[in-house]
Amino acid sequence: MPNASTQTSKLLPSLFQRFSAEQAVTVFHVGAALPETVDFFSDYRCKLHFIDVFPALPIVLTKDAALTPLQQFQELLQFSADTFFDVCLFWDLFNFLDSEAIAALQTVLRPHLKQSSLAHAFSVHNRKTPQKNHIYGIQQLDTLNVRSRRTTPPGYAPHSQRELTALLDDFRVERSVLLPDSRLELLLQRHRTVPGR
Amino acid sequence: MIGPSIVIKGEVSGEEDLLIQGRVEGKINLNGNQVSVGESGEVYADIQAKVIQINGKVTGDIIGKEKVIISKSGNVHGNIVAPRVTLEDGAMFKGSIDMDPAEASIHKAPVAAHQSSQSSAPQLKASGLDLKSV
Numbered sequence: 001m002p003n004a005s006t007q008t009s010k011l012l013p014s015l016f017q018r019f020s021a022e023q024a025v026t027v028f029h030v031g032a033a034l035p036e037t038v039d040f041f042s043d044y045r046c047k048l049h050f051i052d053v054f055p056a057l058p059i060v061l062t063k064d065a066a067l068t069p070l071q072q073f074q075e076l077l078q079f080s081a082d083t084f085f086d087v088c089l090f091w092d093l094f095n096f097l098d099s100e101a102i103a104a105l106q107t108v109l110r111p112h113l114k115q116s117s118l119a120h121a122f123s124v125h126n127r128k129t130p131q132k133n134h135i136y137g138i139q140q141l142d143t144l145n146v147r148s149r150r151t152t153p154p155g156y157a158p159h160s161q162r163e164l165t166a167l168l169d170d171f172r173v174e175r176s177v178l179l180p181d182s183r184l185e186l187l188l189q190r191h192r193t194v195p196g197r
Numbered sequence: 198m199i200g201p202s203i204v205i206k207g208e209v210s211g212e213e214d215l216l217i218q219g220r221v222e223g224k225i226n227l228n229g230n231q232v233s234v235g236e237s238g239e240v241y242a243d244i245q246a247k248v249i250q251i252n253g254k255v256t257g258d259i260i261g262k263e264k265v266i267i268s269k270s271g272n273v274h275g276n277i278v279a280p281r282v283t284l285e286d287g288a289m290f291k292g293s294i295d296m297d298p299a300e301a302s303i304h305k306a307p308v309a310a311h312q313s314s315q316s317s318a319p320q321l322k323a324s325g326l327d328l329k330s331v
Contacts, residue, residue, distance in 0.1 A: 024297075032290075033284055033288075033290040033291075033294070034284070035283070035284045035285060035286050035288070038282055038283070038284040038294060039283070039284075041294075041296060042281055042282065042296055042298060043298060044296070044298075045296070045297045045298070045299065046294075046295075046296055047293055047294070047295045047296075048293060048294040048295075048296075049292075049293045050290060050291065050292065050293070050294070051291075052291070
């Protein structure tokens, strides 16, 4: 197992406390399924969709690319029409996507969001913040298990919170917490103005 | 047990626990029993059983009445429905997991004997295990 440590999350508790034990929760988890995450969700009535986007990086539009970012996300994220997410766990995906790829991700995800959808992500305080090569699992409501990736995903080009906020058409930042390593933990809520379910 | 050199294409059903070390393509239905896919096992089939333990490779949807366990050597590509799902460190999983812990207590009650007499398809019957061709 890669090196593992823990990290406190201040925002996941406020995200999950909005769901009762009886309520069925549908979750989109970006990244590999980890034992502790599956174990954490076993206390919930839930449907978890694990899709590891990171091996597909970089998702960028180039002259030589066979597929556009939109086509790549359409291939990667294939959900049934009746799938609607209560929670999206993006982790640090946005730090590896350019503006076009973030737009493409949202285009593909939009039909599967609710007006009440919430999301969690890591961003950066400023664009010079160094890359963290981590995989995140949920150990407890307020504790993440952090493992080192075996390989470094390409395309790290983080956006400042201001830039990311402008790029997110479907979500607004409800709360953000500055972490000691100059990164930001973000709790995102669906934009009320976006038409949808 | 389905041994390492055995290949089955069709539907497997019955009333006893099953260990798969070989290859199964089709459908596995042992509602009241445990299905284990050994490290050398390769299953390209939907599996329905009381308890399902995967140490090998499974491509297909999995319904566990009580529990599904994907061991560290397990590799699953498909959707899982079960009251409880355990993923061991190192296990590979791609798909969705549908869990309802409230269902776990319901399914701990004795399971009614599963009847598999509905098919008239060619069958290989071995001490409670039915293998139906499709």
